[in-house]
Amino acid sequence: AAGVIQSPRHLIKEKRETATLKCYPIPRHDTVYWYQQGPGQDPQFLISFYEKMQSDKGSIPDRFSAQQFSDYHSELNMSSLELGDSALYFCASSLNVETSGRISTDTQYFGPGTRLTVL
Amino acid sequence: AQKVTQAQTEISVVEKEDVTLDCVYETRDTTYYLFWYKQPPSGELVFLIRRNSFDEQNEISGRYSWNFQKSTSSFNFTITASQVVDSAVYFCALSEYRGNQFYFGTGTSLTVIP
Numbered sequence: 655a656a657g658v659i660q661s662p663r664h665l666i667k668e669k670r671e672t673a674t675l676k677c678y679p680i681p682r683h684d685t686v687y688w689y690q691q692g693p694g695q696d697p698q699f700l701i702s703f704y705e706k707m708q709s710d711k712g713s714i715p716d717r718f719s720a721q722q723f724s725d726y727h728s729e730l731n732m733s734s735l736e737l738g739d740s741a742l743y744f745c746a747s748s749l750n751v752e753t754s755g756r757i758s759t760d761t762q763y764f765g766p767g768t769r770l771t772v773l
Numbered sequence: 774a775q776k777v778t779q780a781q782t783e784i785s786v787v788e789k790e791d792v793t794l795d796c797v798y799e800t801r802d803t804t805y806y807l808f809w810y811k812q813p814p815s816g817e818l819v820f821l822i823r824r825n826s827f828d829e830q831n832e833i834s835g836r837y838s839w840n841f842q843k844s845t846s847s848f849n850f851t852i853t854a855s856q857v858v859d860s861a862v863y864f865c866a867l868s869e870y871r872g873n874q875f876y877f878g879t880g881t882s883l884t885v886i887p
Contacts, residue, residue: 696878698877699875767817
C-alpha cells in the first residue's frame, strides 16, 4: 500500500538559510499534518491542512510557513534557519470527514521524516 | 499541561518477558481518540492502534494487547513474550474531537535484551 512520501530524507543547511520540505500524502487522503521532533523529544504539532485550507495551528514559528496544493501535497517552508531548528520533521496524512462543520479525526499515517541539520 | 503522560521513560526487559507500557491521558472532550505508535531506531513512526472513547473493549493483536480504562483515563499497552525487534520508542497519543492535532506523550524507550 502506498505510504506518505517525504523529500528530502536528509537536509543540511547553514544558519540563516532557507529550506523547503515536501510531503506527498497517501492517495485520497485530504488532510496533511506537520510535526517537529527534536532529539529525544516527542513529536510536536506544527500545522495541519484540510482540503487545502489551514485547519489547525500548533507551535509553528513565524519563520515557517506551509501550504497544501491542489494535488494535496504540502510544503513546509523554513526561513532564517537557526541551530535549534535541527530536528526530524514528520508529515502525516489522514482521511477526515467533515460533519456539521467539524472535522472527524481519523488515524494519522506518518511519513519517514526529513532529518534537518542546521550548521 | 501535558495531555498525555507516559511516566516510564525507559524500560529494559529480557527477551520473552512480558512488558506493559503505561499511558494516562487528560481531556474534557467526551469524544476523543487514542493511539499508539512505535518509533524504531530507524526513526519512522509506525501506527499500531486507534481506539475511540466509546469503545472500551480491550484489543489483542498477536503479541500486542491494549487495555483502555476510561475510569482511570488510561490506555496501557502490553507486549507478551517480548522480542529484540520490539526495541523502540513507543508513543501514546490523544486526538480530541474539537481539533485534529495529535498530542503525544513523551514516549517510553523499550529495550529488549537478548
